[in-house]
Amino acid sequence: MTEALSHMNPRMSQEAIPNTMEERRSYLAEGHSLKSWLTTTDHKRIAILYLLSITFFFACGGVAAALIRLELLTPAPDLLTNDGYNRAFSLHGIIMVWFFLIPSIPTVFGNFLLPLMIGAKDLAFPRLNLASWYIFMIGGLATLATVVLGGVDTGWTFYTPFSSTYSNGAVFMAITAVFISGFSSILTGINFIVTVHKLRCPGMTWGRLPLFVWAHYATAIIFVLATPVLTVTLVLVALERVVGIGIFDPKLGGDPLLFQHLFWFYSHPAVYIMVLPAMGVVSELITNAAHKQIFGYWFVAGSAIAIAVIGFMVWGHHMFVSGQSPYASAIFSFLSIVVAVPSAIKVYNWTATLHKGDIVIDGPLLYALGFIGLFTVGGLTGLMLTMLPIDVHVTDTYFVVAHFHFIMVGGSVSAFFGALHFWWPKITGRLYNDLWARISAMLIFLGFVATFGPQFVLGYEGMPRRYHIYPAVFQPLNVMSSVGALVLAVGYLFPVLYLLRSLRYGKPAGPNPWGATGLEWTTPSPPPKDNFETVPVVDKQAYCYPVGGRDEQSRPRTQKAKAGE
Amino acid sequence: MNEVRRLQPQFPTLARQRDADHFGMLIFLSTEVLIFGGIFAALFVLRAQHSAEYARSSTQMHYWLGGINTAVLLTSSAVVALMVEAVKAGAARLAKWLILGAIALGLAFVAIKFTEYALEYRDGVVPLLSPAHLHAGPDTLFMDLYFVATGLHALHVFGGLTLLGSLIWPFGRARRDTSAVFAGNAALYWHLVDVIWIFLYPTLYLAR
Secondary structure, three states: OOOHHHHOOOOOOOOOOOOHHHHHHHHHHOOHHHHHHHHHHHHHHHHHHHHHHHHHHHHHHHHHHHHHHHHHOOOOOOOHHHHHHHHHHHHHHHHHHHHHHHHHHHHHHHHHHHHHHOOOOOOHHHHHHHHHHHHHHHHHHHHHHHHHHHOOOOOOOOOOHHHHHHOOHHHHHHHHHHHHHHHHHHHHHHHHHHHHOOOOOOOOOHOOOOOOHHHHHHHHHHHHHHHHHHHHHHHHHHHHHHHHHOOOOOHHOOOOOHHHHHHHHHHHHHHHHHHHHHHHHHHHHHHHHHOOOOOOOOHHHHHHHHHHHHHHHHOHHHOOOOOOOHHOOOOOHEEEEHEEEEHHHHHHHHHHHHHOOOOOOOHHHHHHHHHHHHHHHHHHHHHHHHHHHHHHHHEEHHHHHHHHHHHHHHHHHHHHHHHHHHHHHHHOOOOOOHHHHHHHHHHHHHHHHHHHHHHHHHOOOOOOOOOOOOOOOHHHHHHHHHHHHHHHHHHHHHHHHHHHHHHHHEEEOOOOOOOOHHHHHHHHOOEEEEOOOOOOOOOOOOOOOOOOOOOOOOOOOOOHHHHOO | OHHHHHOOOOOOOOOHHHHHHHHHHHHHHHHHHOOOHHHHHHHHHHHHHHHHHHHHHHOOHHHHHHHHHHHHHHHHHHHHHHHHHHHHHHOHHHHHHHHHHEEEEEEEHHHHHHHHHHHHHHHOOOOOOOOOOOOOOHHHHHHHHHHHHHHHHHHHHHHHHHHHHHOOOOOHHHHHHOOHHHHHHHHHHHHHHHHOOOOOOHHHHOOO
């Protein structure tokens, strides 16, 4: 009980851990001017730039979400007009998908950790990395310009012919914003793939890569192969809207369904862009919480690649009611069931890793467990949606909304917060109050379930998505959902407070506060500019935790550190 | 500029850095292939749904000009391949002439392409600008996609010409680039421009 209420993580030393390695200037001390940040090519600083910007966009998307939930408190249109409501949920979707979820874990933690985890000094193309942040920011500012221009009412999916012909919103600006941000994704993807191939330190074979790296490798493949298709699709929509070429207009010989095919060819893999990095984070968090080798390393690593590959073949399950061939629907239904297999492998393997582990219930673990639970619910309801009869029944209802929020918000955002807590000491060099972390993890979990759990029922009973006027019978569940959203908002704001507080009042973290095994924990916190004093040499697999339980110090994975023992 | 100074700190050796640059370029080219993939998908859908109109529209193309252009672009690709070998061999003078030759052929491609556009304008088959002899519906859509596809391709030709040009001016990379990293990557890009054209030509011109 005392352990449960302690504000210290029991795995942490109670004393400030001195940096045993030679004191060197951390990357944060390499310059304090604004210019030193805006012109940096250090992957760690770029990660911080990304962290600040996506936090800003998360808040913007959150404000839109708050408007939606407030409006849905009553069956009548009290707060927003019809047009206003359409603009609120479109903005929420566009910002959250392209300016928070897709860049979130890869550009912040992938950027920060990928070179550290594979023993490199930086990503392969540091200037490209900085360029990707600038491109991202230009795209983000274009999105905000969309709001100034009056917003967009197409939803985040830009379905034709509405977006190309009928919509009276600032569709062109919104499309331009997403178009621009796509190049940022492509550059990040190229950088990650080349880095993993070419910059692994001696001894870091593919079989010794941390699973976080495998997940980001798979994500980068999707970044590179899916994003260009969105780029060209948006170009075609823009041409149709501005010049009226008619490619998606049946009147002119075009095919409106072609848009859906092209769009989902990107956007279904994009769902895996959002969840694969989260799975990589959870693999790290779970192994560290259990202080155990991961169960089935190759299965977890291979399932990331399998998800990336199969994820390209399931886009048609978004189009079951679009009038596509029933044979196509049957095949897409089957393939969508197949893609659930590698996801299930991961969930089983995480559970098996925890089995008989030396578990310490700390903040990061609670976030990871939240991910597993919510992702499983989201995944299983996803399987329901792959079944043609059920899908036809619940298409465009709150059931679908609840399903994908369980994956993206319950899953990916929980993992984002888990990663933030797990690597916060590495990024900032400070320890935070773990009791508060556990409280906020539970708040987020409960708030999330209260928000989106009722939406399954709403959808199953037939409440359609994207309407703000609804029959009074749906009000109680909508009120539950809105109250849940309030709890969720508190849960998201709370970490901001205590994490910022830790910057001033937190104890110094030392190089390895969790006793974890990754290479990133062998260097001081925060790491120096070049990450490692000497090039690390790896002679062990990932996750070689000691068998003696939590009292035994785990050994860092380098020969150099071993020689120093 | 000696070799050691060109090594960026994140790479252990220059050879590894070269490999990485090359590999990064190849991945970038795969994204370009997918960008054009969307346009090809649109063209194939149009052909599957309106094959008669597609074939009729294709006969409006000046296929002999397109054929000459294919030959011009293929030749330029061969010249660029020779240029990479020349740069590797340290024959900077020869490399310079080969680059100039490739650029001349690239410009010839653009000139022929725009002649073609002008002929189509005269024929009255350009949507919006001179649609005198253009059927509404799929025929117009075919021409729209033709201009989108070849226009985007022409943009890539200009991009490739800029890359090739920067090998001799203003940076003069060809002289120092003894391992042909930049020259090799510029050549790869030029080959991609070529390959895309090889697929565009039959899809648009020969579907008659």
